[in-house]
Amino acid sequence: MAASPARHGSGAVWGLGVNTRRDNAIVTADLWVRGGSSAAVSSPSGRVAQWRSASIVAPRLKRRAPLPAAIVLRETESELSFLQEPSDVIAVRDRPLMLHCQVRGEEPVAISWRKNGAPLAAGGRIRVLLNGTLLIGSFQKRRDGGDGDVGEYDCAAQNRYGMLVSRKAKVALASLPKFYTHPASMSVDEGGVARFQCQINGVPEAQITWERDRQPLDTGDSRYTLLPMGVLQVTGVRQADAGVFRCVATNIANTRYSHEATLNITGTTASYKEPVILSGPQNLTITVHQTAILECIATGNPKPIVSWSRLDGRSIGVEGIQVLGTGNLMISDVSLQHSGVYVCSANRPGTRMRRTALGRLVVQAPPEFLQWPQSVSKTAGGSAVFTCVAQGVPEPHLIWLKNGKVLMPGHNVKLTNNNR
Template identity: 35%
Template structure:
């Protein structure tokens, strides 16, 4: 059995998968008892989520299900290896920052394992909508609480067609473009039909037909067989919209030069790290143009695994890395003319920890610092949560260097679990530390958890 810890999976007896060197070092230090607090003989509770609620799309009248599971173990070298039989902590739920238990709703059920079920999902102005941001709270009585990641629940709404698809004509060997402009939340998936039949538009460097990320259909090197009726079909969990029929008329090529013009220009594209990015571009004219791409002074070789052309002109960049961010230039040229247009790729990186807060024990009236440093693109916002409640900066709680928390003049009520929460447009990362506060000159009282939370265990330690 394995436990997910701060973004990697750590086996109960030290085996691990997917951990970075820094994170592995911190975890091994914690398990070996070489953290700051372990040197003082402190005994900490390792409370963590095994399953957290995920962003979900539901339909009106449907069933919303959000899963949550948390477990705890002792974290101390003075103890035997943690028992996998320990009971889970108590779980509760919040929506938009408000405890769900604070109001009655017969449609809502929390199952024995913590899973939240809401029947007959509602999304209307005159009723309390089920759409919103949900969090699971795991609590250990007398010790503290932690909050899960925030899960966004979207109730799928109807799709809206912004504009009809226009019919077009294209000369033999040239390119044609059909647009599909449909809005919805969540954004719809688009497919195209030709003469009423679904088209096979799987991405391939060899295909003349391309479904672009914008939903547009690009037909390159037009052939007589392309003459047909085309329509787009947009679908999300809430509805399906079928567009109007648009005609592609294929014209014979008279052989008279036509100025080059862009059917599609590249634009700014944001792509999450590790995904494939597409910079759209297409041009029309005679003689038929060829398309090349460059980045700075480098002409990109578009027939390898890293770069290739979709529909003969749009640039696909496979498995993007941070180094792929930058400006790209699409150039369409023939023997008479060339035209260029520029787009930019920004690779988005979810929050990643450079340093983690460490569990610590400190004396009353002293100051303590919980270190937290993160990186990501766009730069993550960082907030701190104490026992499931957001920390509001004050004279006693101060955030320095943008992300590190200082607690000044410790009092007993400052004890508990503190979470550093880093979030940006592509992800969220959370790290947890426990703070114990002790009276000077007095032995630390035994740490006791009630039988309702698992086997009763009492441990004494002192400074």
């Protein structure tokens, strides 16, 4: 949808342009304004991108000098731009933390920092180095009902042309609370399938390993499959697999052990058993270029054959596709085209008897700019237009900033499309 530019009595000109694409939403936004602005774009997933600033310069004119009709596009070294912006980081309690901020532009350039939108006062544990880096000498966790040093930080650079604000960097505290899911004891026929799972919320994500009888598990055995979501699968179980299992979670904050679970082997069975899917794929949301693992483990006698398909009938393909263990699907370097509902089927050999389980894979793309605003030189009283185009999944939300502050529509400012 597009609307032709309209001219209003105030002399301000504004318009609306929308351009969308189904697989990767494209957002176009125009800003018609007198003044200088920069912009940022974010998505519901919390990811944010920001472009370099664009400015409007009104040249000084002698009295009664005629107003030039042309708009002059220009880009100079006087304008501020970031060489390095602060990035998301996980801090460790009582250890130092640094957030970097490097800016290019005409000197002098003043660097300041904000936490959760409020100015951050330097002093004591908190210092701003000469190169603009923020140093927190000893990171502290929440206390007295506050969040301590945890929060969102951004740096602001200012010179005589205006102010430019960086992306927001999320600073979290490393932690490893107790397990919220522990492995459960089970009895399995010899030759059958065993599955244990433990779950824990760690920051950063904990590395999970397993022990049997309090000794590290031999993961070189092809019958053992470890999945990143804290799952241990054992296929073709033997008497030697019997024992007490537990998982170990480790990250930079701590190491924790789960409760113990016993695996009992009950003996060989020759009786017929219909296919059963012990655990099927779970709904999963990830970002492009990450790896997706969809679990599917089945048991039965005779041993069922596990296969995968898409509910929409499209081919899964072969590039980047791998089967882990006896039926888990791994997709490396996922793209938007991998989004969909996946079907795991457990078939009894030689028959049409089967069991199925479904899981939805959602692939998101972080916001990125396709078109940036350009700086212009304008006479006082004239009109200028800044245009940006961004794409991402989900559809990004565009935000305009002027000298580091969110720009709101007014009598001389018009914002179009997606500036909700």
